[in-house]
Amino acid sequence: MGLLVEIQRDAISDTTPASTLLRKCLVLAHNLDSNLLEDWVRHELNGYPKDVEVPDYRRIPMHFKANLTNLVYTVTNQPVPQALVAKAAGDSDIGTFKCRQAIATISEDKIKDSDTLVVNFDNYALVLERKGIFDSSYNVSQFWGEVPSPSVLGIVDAVRNRVLEFALALSKKYPNAGEVGGITMKEPSVEKTVNQIFNTTINGNAGVVGNADNATVNITVNQGNFGDLRQQLMRQGIGEDDIKELEAAITSEPQIGADKKYGPKVGQWVGKMLGKAASGAWNVGLQAGGVILEKALLGYYGLS
Incomplete structure (x- = not known):
């Protein structure tokens, strides 16, 4: 059984861990001499560094909430519109959670489907107060973003789908891709075609x-x-x-x-x-x- 066939079978199997699937893709990248594929696989396996932009499927909208208090009242779980937070912070992308975790940490045994993941934004509390987002009689005691866990768990399926689409498209064009002595990116025409397949299937x-x-x-x-x-x-x-x-x-x-x-x-x-x-x-x-x-x-x- 060839490497591409193994990858296709693992991609559709619910029992093969995504990290195992990606390690086989790392072998494929090495055999192809594809830096594009290798970089993507390594980031998925090890996590995305701060200086690397995460793919679209790892960008998840957040909902903001705050706890407010004054001398008399306490307000908990107060929703805060995303647009107001973005304007106050001067960052149009602040409402997007960029999931940089290694894919092995994104699984149902670590993240329950019913969970809500919380991102601490307490360092923005004073900014929101000064921008008049809340009634001036209240202080912000806590401020955070919430990310639905099903959206995070969906990253694993997104990776599986992309790997499957890449392997299918590659095998249709080059059936022996990934095998020792097979195609290599050192050939300009092959490099152009494989990069196009990568951008089509992996980058979406x-x-x-x-x-x-x-x-x-x-x-x-x-x-x-x-x-x-x-x-x-x-x-x-x-x-x-x-x-x-x-x-x-x-x-x-x-x-x-x-x-x-x-x-x-x-x-x-x-x-x-x-x-x-x-x-x-x-x-x-x-x-x-x-x-x-x-x-x-x-x-x-x-x-x-």
């Missing part, structure tokens, strides 16, 4: 190859939110090193004019990425790459 994005116009690229980036920008660019197959280079450029050029003309550093980065698209180093067509970068960057700058 079909990507854009060849020609494209604004109507065929669906990218949403909130103004000034580099986390959004990072996530969207990663979904389009742009690597971490290129994204870090862009972040440094944007830090020095945080705004652009109404004429939508980028600063010299950001413009240089865009030119570099279009060169990669033209050469095939970035797995999109030249026109599609231009549309992707335009939508993502103009969204970040608030000019989309």
